[in-house]
Amino acid sequence: MNLRRQPIVQAAVVLVAAYVLFEYVIGYGLPLVGVSSAPVPQTVILQYMAIVIVGVLVYFSADEARWKSFMQPVRDTLTLPDRRVPRGLLMVAIPVMAGWMTYQNVRLSFGAPATLRSIHPAPPGEITFRGEPITLTGLENPLRSSGSMEEHIALGRSIYTVNCVPCHGDRMDGEGHFAPAFNPVPADFTSGGVLPQLTESFVFWRIVKGGPGLPTEGTPWDSAMPAWENILEQHEIWATIIYLYEQTGFSPRTWHEAEGEAH
Amino acid sequence: MKSDRLGGSTGLSGPVFLASALFAGMVVQLAAAAQGLAQDAEAGKVVYDLWCAECHGVNGAGDGPAAASMLPRPRDFTQARYQIRRTGSGQLPTDDDIRAAIRDGLPGTTMPGWPNLSARETEDVIAYLKSFSRFFGMGDPPQPMELGTDPGGGPAAIESGAAAYLALECEACHGPSGRGDGASAPTLEDWRGFPIRAADLSEVWLFNGGSSVDDIHTRVLTGLDGTPMPAASDAMNAGVVTPEEVWALAHYVASLGPSQAPPLNEVVRVGRAEAGLPGDGDADSWGQAEAFYFPLGGQVIEPPRNFAPTVDGVWVQGLHDGNDVALRIQWNDPSRSPDPSWDEWQLKVSETLDMDGAFDLDASLAAVDAEITEDEPRGDAEGEVPRYPDRFYVQFPFEIPTSSQRPYFLMGDARNPVYLWTWDSEQGVGAARGRGLASAEELPEDAVAGQATWSEGRWTLYVRRALVPDPEADGITFAEGATIPVAFQAWDGSSGETERRSSISTWYYILLEPPASNRVVVAPMIAMLLTGAFGLVLVRRAQSGD
Numbered sequence A: 001m002n003l004r005r006q007p008i009v010q011a012a013v014v015l016v017a018a019y020v021l022f023e024y025v026i027g028y029g030l031p032l033v034g035v036s037s038a039p040v041p042q043t044v045i046l047q048y049m050a051i052v053i054v055g056v057l058v059y060f061s062a063d064e065a066r067w068k069s070f071m072q073p074v075r076d077t078l079t080l081p082d083r084r085v086p087r088g089l090l091m092v093a094i095p096v097m098a099g100w101m102t103y104q105n106v107r108l109s110f111g112a113p114a115t116l117r118s119i120h121p122a123p124p125g126e127i128t129f130r131g132e133p134i135t136l137t138g139l140e141n142p143l144r145s146s147g148s149m150e151e152h153i154a155l156g157r158s159i160y161t162v163n164c165v166p167c168h169g170d171r172m173d174g175e176g177h178f179a180p181a182f183n184p185v186p187a188d189f190t191s192g193g194v195l196p197q198l199t200e201s202f203v204f205w206r207i208v209k210g211g212p213g214l215p216t217e218g219t220p221w222d223s224a225m226p227a228w229e230n231i232l233e234q235h236e237i238w239a240t241i242i243y244l245y246e247q248t249g250f251s252p253r254t255w256h257e258a259e260g261e262a263h
Numbered sequence B: 001m002k003s004d005r006l007g008g009s010t011g012l013s014g015p016v017f018l019a020s021a022l023f024a025g026m027v028v029q030l031a032a033a034a035q036g037l038a039q040d041a042e043a044g045k046v047v048y049d050l051w052c053a054e055c056h057g058v059n060g061a062g063d064g065p066a067a068a069s070m071l072p073r074p075r076d077f078t079q080a081r082y083q084i085r086r087t088g089s090g091q092l093p094t095d096d097d098i099r100a101a102i103r104d105g106l107p108g109t110t111m112p113g114w115p116n117l118s119a120r121e122t123e124d125v126i127a128y129l130k131s132f133s134r135f136f137g138m139g140d141p142p143q144p145m146e147l148g149t150d151p152g153g154g155p156a157a158i159e160s161g162a163a164a165y166l167a168l169e170c171e172a173c174h175g176p177s178g179r180g181d182g183a184s185a186p187t188l189e190d191w192r193g194f195p196i197r198a199a200d201l202s203e204v205w206l207f208n209g210g211s212s213v214d215d216i217h218t219r220v221l222t223g224l225d226g227t228p229m230p231a232a233s234d235a236m237n238a239g240v241v242t243p244e245e246v247w248a249l250a251h252y253v254a255s256l257g258p259s260q261a262p263p264l265n266e267v268v269r270v271g272r273a274e275a276g277l278p279g280d281g282d283a284d285s286w287g288q289a290e291a292f293y294f295p296l297g298g299q300v301i302e303p304p305r306n307f308a309p310t311v312d313g314v315w316v317q318g319l320h321d322g323n324d325v326a327l328r329i330q331w332n333d334p335s336r337s338p339d340p341s342w343d344e345w346q347l348k349v350s351e352t353l354d355m356d357g358a359f360d361l362d363a364s365l366a367a368v369d370a371e372i373t374e375d376e377p378r379g380d381a382e383g384e385v386p387r388y389p390d391r392f393y394v395q396f397p398f399e400i401p402t403s404s405q406r407p408y409f410l411m412g413d414a415r416n417p418v419y420l421w422t423w424d425s426e427q428g429v430g431a432a433r434g435r436g437l438a439s440a441e442e443l444p445e446d447a448v449a450g451q452a453t454w455s456e457g458r459w460t461l462y463v464r465r466a467l468v469p470d471p472e473a474d475g476i477t478f479a480e481g482a483t484i485p486v487a488f489q490a491w492d493g494s495s496g497e498t499e500r501r502s503s504i505s506t507w508y509y510i511l512l513e514p515p516a517s518n519r520v521v522v523a524p525m526i527a528m529l530l531t532g533a534f535g536l537v538l539v540r541r542a543q544s545g546d
Helices: A007-032 A042-061 A064-079 A081-106 A149-168 A200-209 A234-248 A255-262 B002-007 B014-034 B041-051 B095-104 B119-130 B155-167 B213-222 B232-237 B243-254 B284-288 B340-352 B362-371 B519-545
Strands: A126-129 A132-135 B267-272 B292-295 B313-320 B324-332 B391-397 B418-424 B428-434 B449-455 B458-466 B483-491 B508-512
Touching: A007 A042, A007 A064, A042 A064, A064 A081, A064 B519, A081 B519, A126 A200, A149 A234, A200 A234, B041 B119, B095 B119, B155 B243, B213 B232, B213 B243, B232 B243, B267 B292, B284 B313, B313 B483, B313 B508, B324 B391, B391 B458, B418 B449, B418 B458, B428 B449, B428 B458
Parallel strands: B267 B313, B267 B508
Antiparallel strands: A126 A132, B292 B313, B313 B324, B324 B458, B391 B418, B391 B483, B418 B428, B449 B458, B483 B508
């Protein structure tokens, strides 16, 4: 009997391949070839796998004959006299597994409760800076059209090194010397998932309002990011933003791109 | 229109750009390898100005704009005094030494490792660093010392190392248990006159020169130039210790604490003490409670900020008996504040460290300053150094949250206050309500009790309260089996830490183990029986169907 023609083997191969794709290829394989990516969360993998399983079942049950040959190995195992041993093993193994899963559910767990956190929550259209209203929508970095770029970068570098390095680190990878004390960990500016995904006005909002200014889905009570309006002037923040992009080599997302996606 | 200009900054798409950058980098690396990685100081200046100058200064004098918020201060390359060397005391480092310091950084300081620099960039930076001092290039290149080979550890070596620790008078600075609390510790300064701590030898993961026994041996043998740490090679040559004893000393130092940074568990497991709760922090029964380590960071969120905190971590244990819960909290602090022998230290720290960062914050802070009411210094005659007590806060929400929403981790805010267990080395244990940093308002009805003892550079704090607060008192009810948010905050008075200048953590959890329940046995049994019965029915039906 050719194993590769067995529908149930084919189904298993598809499921394993799908799992490998979701768990390893997307998160760890793509970055190897230079495409920026991130590991898929377990809950999302669970959803994807459920969809794949449904798809496989739909495929095999769409045709009477195919369904029959798909189910044949199952039926054989349940009924044939010469399969008594594997049948007995399954009759023991499956209930034991069910018991183990139940035990995992009811036993006392010392894990931290899961919290869902939105990494880049939607920004408000307008914020205040020490009481002065500022419209974020369509806002550009004013320093890019005035003054000397070298001076902006130099100012931003000094501000970053004194104020941001303790958490975000000299390497800008979120591994500053105080970072281990904070949860969630500080943002990694060298990641393709942070600066290039954000407009400068978004970064400005995050710096000005910090953790306390996050909407509820950003779990503002946990973030150690200060509200820098208490410490820095507006032009200092804009200069720091220019430095962030210059030093990491990323380009900010433009309003043009942001609108293109929304439409 | 402006956005077009911004968007059009590069004509290459991400992957293509990355690939070509990778290729260009490989070409440079190959070329460098072909030349045996010749160093190019001019190319090194480009890298240095981009990544190093802000702390070490454009002229390498260790005086960059950020230096004032760092303790220890960044290295001054102009005098070529290097701490981390394998060469003899007073000698220049080898290129290998400088390369290792750049790659691995100096743990326990603000100097990170730079493994992300290419070999090419690293070599060029080394050349540029050396160009700051005329000493490099004079005479023969420095040679590493003969380090010998490790004869091995074990109880005998540790015992011999403990004797060498005394013979070399290590405890004068590092203290009897190695926690940096020696009698001379408050007087230590580096060659530039900046205050410097005697290393806490129980925290190898924060050793400036690496945590392995080999690393420790090399540091002991060659000393840390520019600091008060002498080279044991001198004592060895004078016959005070043998080479074997210096190796033994390295093993002894490595035995003083965990071999690496303790792993972070987010939940403190508070077990049931069936034989009753321990009555104080010294009770033997604490041995049965698992200890959890939480790293603390400087409070750099609200001014005045603390860029160089003393307390860098805390060990937490908990036990409960169904009526009361007790926590034992331990942290290392070389001073038992307030302590006049640390006045000079505190003065030097306050002169060295810009607590608010290097900027003129006056204008922007006016609003914030108005809210800040500094502690009235205790023992404060005119012209004297203010003496502050040591402090520790354990923070909980007033109620166990039913959603993920919690009070702001930094002692709550006006709308969502936090419940605090407060301890102060002068006033003892109490409870308070926090509505933001430095806003603790005492809760006198609270029945929380406890005490703290300081021994050889470590505080042990014992706190105890009933699971259910008194009816007239405001406070959290500790429910068994629930994950209850908890956070920590510590102050070292002798380093000028008071009010907002503290060490902090974000939220973690404690979980009080509920009484043993037979549910964990019964539920899986039922699941197994049901599944088994279902399987039998399935087989029976399949067989009879044929």
